[in-house]
Amino acid sequence: MNKKITLMGMSQNELEDYCLSNDFPKFHGDQIFRWLYKNNNQELENVSNIPKKLKEKIKNDCDINLLKIKKKSISKIDKTIKFLFETKDYKFIESVSMIDSDRHTVCISSQIGCNVDCDFCATGKMGIDRNLKVGEIVEQLIEVKKNTNIPITNIVFMGMGEPFLNYRNVIESCKIFTNQKAFNLGTKRITISTAGVLPQIDLFIKEKHKYKLAVSLNAPNDLIRDKIMPINKKWNINKLMLSLKNYNFFRSRVIMFEYVLLNGINDSVENAIELSKLLKNFNCKVNLIPFNQILGNYKRSEDTTINKFAETLKKYNIRVLIRWSKGEDIDAACGQLATKHES
Ligand code: SF4
Secondary structure, eight states, rough: OOOOOTTTTTTHHHHHHHHHHHTTTTTTHHHHHHHHHOOTTTGGGGGGTTTTHHHHHHHHHHEOOEEEEEEEEESSSSSSSEEEEEEETEEEEEEEEEETEEEEEEOOSSEEEEESOOOTTTTTGEHHHEEHHHHHHHHHHHHHHHHHOSSOOEEEEEEEOGGGGGGHHHHHHHHHHEEEEETTEEEEEEEEESSSSHHHHHHHHTOOSEEEEEEEEOOHHHHHHHOTTTEEEEEEEHHHHHHHHHHHHHOOOOOEEEEEBBTEEEEEEEHHHHHHHHHHTSSEEEEEOOOOOSSSSBBBBOHHHHHHHHHHHHHHEEEEEOOOOOOOOGTTTTTOOTTTTOO
């Protein structure tokens, strides 16, 4: 039996090669690329600049899509929409669309599950199944775009999975997101968030990628970080900061430090002072994320504690933003993605 080729996720070069190897001129690869990523709303049948014979060939040879929307949950609190997708091998992933005036941010997944095992994270409790393919990453955006009809302005790799443990596919998908013939997003509109996978942070710096880097720090010292993020035992704060200094050297771009506030664990004024000392030489911004209660041992910090933590950082000249969660009523907030409705 002939195995079908999957178009979704293919680069322009790959599509051109596909055309050439089937005796069609190379430039049709460019047309398929534009159709696939810019005009996927349109049925292939109705695409006027692709010859009928090539359309027939594609129909016979290729699968186009990789994901199916299984469920769409819309928040009653804000306009957040959570998408549950089913993959071809019957696995589930989630993406979240968040609209804030003229900003439409889509939080996408990079893996099915995650094995980094951060103690406060619902996805971490699932373990890892597999990495997502380039096409599965890109198609999340296509489906969100189709279903919201609102132009996407920002992408954050903060959904399920550790993006730097699926490094190549994440970087390849970013190339499609920024390609003018596809999504045409600026590099600084894409944020890749890592829990601190050091070899890939170093590679990211070495390869001089311009996407924004976010580091999920969550603690001002190893004692606390070891407890809530086991990855810290492998690559501790000191090692992490040494690598990130290189990022600082090479670019003027700000590093985002994500900090989930956990009641009584990492949210005291002393913790804030220690954090500001740790970050004082970085061109950075701290995103404070009030914890979203999931099953487990952790509790959300009081709002007064959260505000006090932010004020302390400001006093020490650290730029800070409190990211009050979106879509909590549909379990779409940070750390809540876990495809619990798959059964
Ligand atoms: S916070 Fe991110 S890296 Fe940590 S377990 Fe959850 S998905 Fe994985």
